[in-house]
Amino acid sequence: xxxxxxxxxxxxxxxxxxxxxxxxxxxxxxxxxxxxxxxxxxxxxxxxxxxxxxxxxxxxxxxxxxxxxxxxxxxxxxxxxxxxxxxxxxxxxxxxxxxxxxxxxx
Amino acid sequence: xxxxxxxxxxxxxxxxxxxxxxxxxxxxxxxxxxxxxxxxxxxxxxxxxxxxxxxxxxxxxxxxxxxxxxxxxxxxxxxxxxxxxxxxxxxxxxxxxxxxxxxxxxxxxxxxxxxxxxxx
Numbered sequence: 592x593x594x595x596x597x598x599x600x601x602x603x604x605x606x607x608x609x610x611x612x613x614x615x616x617x618x619x620x621x622x623x624x625x626x627x628x629x630x631x632x633x634x635x636x637x638x639x640x641x642x643x644x645x646x647x648x649x650x651x652x653x654x655x656x657x658x659x660x661x662x663x664x665x666x667x668x669x670x671x672x673x674x675x676x677x678x679x680x681x682x683x684x685x686x687x688x689x690x691x692x693x694x695x696x697x
Numbered sequence: 698x699x700x701x702x703x704x705x706x707x708x709x710x711x712x713x714x715x716x717x718x719x720x721x722x723x724x725x726x727x728x729x730x731x732x733x734x735x736x737x738x739x740x741x742x743x744x745x746x747x748x749x750x751x752x753x754x755x756x757x758x759x760x761x762x763x764x765x766x767x768x769x770x771x772x773x774x775x776x777x778x779x780x781x782x783x784x785x786x787x788x789x790x791x792x793x794x795x796x797x798x799x800x801x802x803x804x805x806x807x808x809x810x811x812x813x814x815x816x817x
Contacts, residue, residue, distance in 0.1 A: 592759075625803035627742075634792055635742065637805035646805060678742055682802040685756070686732075686744035 593617055593681050597689035603697040606669050612692045614662040614679035622658045623683035629691075630675045638677075639664065666694075699723040699806055703793050706811030709783055713815070717778040719793030719808055727771040730796030732804060733778045735789035735813075745791070746778060747801045761787075783815045 594617040604610045614624070622642040627635035637646040639655040642662055652667045666673055674696050679689040705717040719731070732747040746757045746767040755767050766779040776793060790812050794804035 623802065627804075634807040634809055635804075636807070637803055640803040640805075680742070680803065685758075686747075686801070688742040688744070690741045 593620060593684055593687050595679055595681055595687050595689035597677075597679055597692045599692060600690070601693045601695060603695050604669055605697045606671060608669055609665060609667045610669055610673075610694055612664040612666075612677055612694070614657075614664070614689050616660045616662075616681055619659045620681040620683035623681055624655075624657070624662050625680045625682065626655055626664045627678045627680065628673075628675050629678065635678060669694075671696075699795075701793050701795065701806060701808035703791065703808045703811040706791065706813045708814045708816065710817055711783060711785055711815055713783050714779070714781045715783065715813060717780065717791055717793075717811055717813070719776045719778075721774045721776070721795070724795075726774040728798045730798070730801040731767075731769065731776040732794050732796055732801055733767065733776075734792045734794060734804065734807075735787075736792070736810075737786075737789045740789075743789075747796065748776060749801075750798065780813070783813075785815050787813060788815045789813060 596615045598613045624642045626639040629635040643655045654665045656663050676691045676693050678691050700722050703719045709715050733745040748755045748767045764782045769776045790810040792810045793808040
């Protein structure tokens, strides 16, 4: 099983600033990585796939990068609606998720 | 618009069975792969099962192999998850999600989820 490890577990950032979330795979997943956003009481929403391609309707302040085992999701100019839990997911070999990063207001 | 609506969750005793349903609308259901993902209370996401567009291929995660079975009815725009021999650790919100037309990669969109509680 490919283990996905996200860091940090919790990230405190002020609105208007940028946030950088990390995701590491236990073995290479090429660019077969997706990011999701989940708000309390809601289902996850796809943000990014192919490590760096934004899903339909996702604002340009969200960007993804990386390949192989190291990936990053960057959110610039944080808006109030961006504070949520973020999950990475690999689909190179079956499907596994990271444990999530909670992005909270500082 | 594209929508997935799950149903069938509830309270069941350990060793019992439950069948979840997911009804899709707003797109050509028969063209797409589908999957079930679950989330235990306050925990992260775990992939459970998938089915191809024609139902020719299916797969389950290790934690549910031999106990859960996925199926679909393209005439009813529905995908199902039959859950047998349920355990306390199967307690979770179960989400239905759509894959692509050619394979299951990322999941988009997701339904709102249905809660399954396994307890005596």
